[in-house]
Amino acid sequence: MPEVTAALVKELREKTGAGMMDCKRALGDSNGDIETAVDWLRKKGLSAAAKKAGRVAAEGLIGVATRDAAGALVEVNSETDFVARNEAFQRFVHTVAELAVVGSGELETLIRAAYPETGRSVEEELTHLIATIGENLVLRRSVRLSVGQGGVFSYVHNTLGPGLGKIGVLVALESGAPRAAFADLGRQLAMHVAAASPLYLDISSVPLAALERERGVLREQALASGKSGGIVDRMVEGRLRKFYEEFVLTEQIFVVDQETRIAKVVENAAKAAGAPITITGFARFALGEGIERNRSDFAAEVAAATQTKH
Numbered sequence: 001m002p003e004v005t006a007a008l009v010k011e012l013r014e015k016t017g018a019g020m021m022d023c024k025r026a027l028g029d030s031n032g033d034i035e036t037a038v039d040w041l042r043k044k045g046l047s048a049a050a051k052k053a054g055r056v057a058a059e060g061l062i063g064v065a066t067r068d069a070a071g072a073l074v075e076v077n078s079e080t081d082f083v084a085r086n087e088a089f090q091r092f093v094h095t096v097a098e099l100a101v102v103g104s105g106e107l108e109t110l111i112r113a114a115y116p117e118t119g120r121s122v123e124e125e126l127t128h129l130i131a132t133i134g135e136n137l138v139l140r141r142s143v144r145l146s147v148g149q150g151g152v153f154s155y156v157h158n159t160l161g162p163g164l165g166k167i168g169v170l171v172a173l174e175s176g177a178p179r180a181a182f183a184d185l186g187r188q189l190a191m192h193v194a195a196a197s198p199l200y201l202d203i204s205s206v207p208l209a210a211l212e213r214e215r216g217v218l219r220e221q222a223l224a225s226g227k228s229g230g231i232v233d234r235m236v237e238g239r240l241r242k243f244y245e246e247f248v249l250t251e252q253i254f255v256v257d258q259e260t261r262i263a264k265v266v267e268n269a270a271k272a273a274g275a276p277i278t279i280t281g282f283a284r285f286a287l288g289e290g291i292e293r294n295r296s297d298f299a300a301e302v303a304a305a306t307q308t309k310h
Helices: 006-016 020-029 034-043 087-102 107-112 122-133 179-196 208-224 229-247 262-273 298-309
Strands: 059-067 070-078 138-146 150-157 167-175 277-286
Touching (some): 020 034, 059 087, 059 150, 070 150, 070 167, 070 277, 087 122, 107 122, 107 138, 122 138, 138 167, 138 277, 150 179, 167 179, 179 262, 179 277, 208 229, 262 277
Antiparallel strands (some): 059 070, 070 138, 150 167, 167 277
16 A cells, blocks of 8 residues: 555645545545545545645736637746736736737747747747746746637736736637627626636536546435435436536536526527627636645744854
């Protein structure tokens, strides 16, 4: 059996809010696998925050750029929030987002693209900026959405400048209607995605593995309640509906009116526009999500500095 380390227990506690001993048992029964342990805790009803992401914030900026039928998001990370307010850094993020929207949006292609008026590539310009600013900077990720007919709309949260902020969203709408007929819808949907954080576009896009995993957890929960047979099946399907309403964009309740499903919002907008409107994709970048940052022990640092002086 793999060793259940204190670091693993700490990570699981931060991810679920469960108690230390429960986390140790979960990891022990799950061969040290974090995600399996999360499910173990959920099945036992011991996870206080099954949805909690456990992500550690990193600094920098999300850059957003749109060109009618296309849009792009980029994330550029820095060591401190101070750098995010640096004009040269902001200019770099803005420029890279513009390059992403006119290119393929793929990160490997983007870093090799020519950076305007420098004779350098994006990667070389980033290296130059690192030397100038004096902090480690990383062009971490990028994405591009486009439609054949329609528009790509954006929203930036915690804005530090035009197209720059801490959360960036793109929503792609396919439609033959005039852009003005669905522009407000596009912007509102982008704001919704920023607030509601959907994981999937529609029910058909939920990966089978994710769906089966959720069914397994829900079934164990239903069985643990003492129910059996057809009652369990009905409970699972009912709770699966809640899963869709929480994580699937078209099934979510619109944050603007707090009562209409997104699918119905789009249907109503299409009727008003006189032409079909389809959400073909969305993207949401939140600054630093998934990045593990070293947390320093201030007291230990002071003690070490004191010992060094002696």
